[in-house]
Amino acid sequence: MTGSARRGGLSRRGLIGSAGAGAAVAITGAGAMAATNRAETSEAPAWSTVAFHGEKQAGITTAAQDRLHFAAFDVLPSATREDLVELLRDWTAAAARMTAGNGAGPSGPLSGPYDSPPDDTGEAIGLDPANLTITFGFGPNLFTDAAGADRFGLAARQPQALRRLPHFPGDNLDPAASDGDLCVQACSNDPQVAVHAIRNLTRIAFGRAAIRWSQLGFGRTSSTSTAQVTPRNLFGFKDGTASLRAEDTANIEAHVWARPDPEAAWLDGGSYLVARKIAMHIETWDRGSLREQENIIGRTKAEGAPLSGGEEFTAPDFALAGRGGRPLVDASSHLALAHPDHNAGARLLRRGYNYVDGSNQLGRLSAGLFFIAFVTDPRTHYIPMQTAMAANDLLSEYLQHIGSGLWAVPPGIAEGEFVGQALFA
């Protein structure tokens, strides 16, 4: 038995280092417990990490990772304000550890008293965090519940903009895929790392909060950096061409970060996360002609260029008419309705993912887009746009919104703080 290695405090990095050297590393006793995480061995490979602490939460302007595990949690009715604070404190500590490539708890998956459950579940042992980010948000119900009760003494600090999104035409929302007191967005280039993060935060929440719903996304549908190629959605089109990129700092400032709100100063420098689970009727879409598909989107399928000409990033010319005097870009196309010119200048930082949840009873893939956007204010930056699109977008025929949520995303976390700490001050 490799007892010493088994009981010793091996971090994910430490373990891979020792395994790489083909030798068991003997670390035992109290010293090991303190030194468990991120043993700096020369064999350790260079890992890809994103800083957890900072002025903003990571996972917003971070270059969009390839995979997503998103979860919404409800705080248990029995939980007190102190329980909530303790939960946020524990989550913050665990997120800081995991994003650095360590276990969720101070001991890690392979140490701690041998007769106790490990404080990490172990499936990410040896895995590169692959740019793991963990981003937290607070839902409207955390402040005032459906009956109007002030659950945790936070009602006076609820931002005006943080209200359940309105019903939009065509919405067919599943309560089991909507809302939630808290949300956690875990993104990584390795899905096992993202799943591990949500699973361990869920475990840590035990007795205080429980998962309400969760969603895996297998492929990003937006770029948040100019260094990234625009990916394709399940309609086969490039998606998120017009989404804001991190390098466009002036527009990020104007459109992503929450504006100062004297009644909710705790959110200054934060943002709002809009999530929409959008089922796509891909079988119907697939029967449309290329001409019809391009007209609906307003862009070419090959390059994603506006139908008014140019290349992917060419500005569309909504006035340019073709044969018969009709505009080349249909006024009811997705491009036209989502464009800032038709939304009072509003722009979105999109960070959505393609999903497939198996298939349904009709033999159709349960597939679509898990839409995520970070916005300065949903009242100016999502609600008007979605109202117009739900009513007029040619694409709506092929979509159904089945899940929805809005969360306030606190600003970044300094070392020693916990997420949303100012809300409780």
Next chain:
Amino acid sequence: MTGSARRGGLSRRGLIGSAGAGAAVAITGAGAMAATNRAETSEAPAWSTVAFHGEKQAGITTAAQDRLHFAAFDVLPSATREDLVELLRDWTAAAARMTAGNGAGPSGPLSGPYDSPPDDTGEAIGLDPANLTITFGFGPNLFTDAAGADRFGLAARQPQALRRLPHFPGDNLDPAASDGDLCVQACSNDPQVAVHAIRNLTRIAFGRAAIRWSQLGFGRTSSTSTAQVTPRNLFGFKDGTASLRAEDTANIEAHVWARPDPEAAWLDGGSYLVARKIAMHIETWDRGSLREQENIIGRTKAEGAPLSGGEEFTAPDFALAGRGGRPLVDASSHLALAHPDHNAGARLLRRGYNYVDGSNQLGRLSAGLFFIAFVTDPRTHYIPMQTAMAANDLLSEYLQHIGSGLWAVPPGIAEGEFVGQALFA
């Protein structure tokens, strides 16, 4: 408008080449239609492909890719034997194209008559196939339906071993995640490529067969090559240590390929695919101590070494006793019950994947293992083992089998042939 590029026959490779060069490639007319796929441009990057044609189907001994999309199909009641043959012919052609990095149809996602639906859905444009393999299997019901009817004149050629798996103790099978006339296993290192393959095969099957169920797997849980590191399952343990590797050709020959069967010569050189959807009660597991977890598995969590000592690939010593005279490897551990010594020498080529299907109404992750094994005969190589494990495996307390299927996997496909052609000869 970039009309020529849009209407031109650009392959996935061709498109990325032209995009890389920043120029639209003009290919029009009938010549383009013939030359659409895999234009050999010097800008094209080197793609990772696995040969589709060969003596065996790819996706069995192929080094296990990271991601899975698996689908089970039922042939429609209205379909004739000729429809079935035509479907298999169409699927074979599409699989050959897609595994080479081309579109599902001869025209590709961006060409064909502009007023017709494209013969490829487009979400894989520009994506490396990332070792895409597509593996086909035939279920028992394709030969004889539940009422015993010979649907397609194939009953006389149904292998004796191809019968619905028996009910095992503890099974709680969902018909909507079990069985199916046909199965398709799509594996790739890029999940969008695997999803694209199943989606297009589904589209091609329209009017002849429909998806019965499908399953995404986000992380492989087995290695099928000695060059691969053993991955971890959602219990945090290395999984598939004892699984056969492609390099072990003698054992692959003995344990994977179907033995000659005079009544089913069409399957000679093929295999059987056993699929089991195994829900894992990870929340319960996470409350077990490290000692308990290791005792249940029979291996250390760190290295995956047998508890009788050594390293991951050391043979377990089931007789070696520890304190109090009890064997170090519990006789009811997963290791002991799955070991060839206790299964008449049977060994498996495992090719399973971790899955997470969101979370359930109890706030638990709907997570587990989508078990896949390729075996020479399920009567010797799966049924006895699972019978013993379901009754005695300590791990059973943390598992529930919720889906099941068995398919005969025809041998490899020569160019110009279709999968399973010998069955219809």
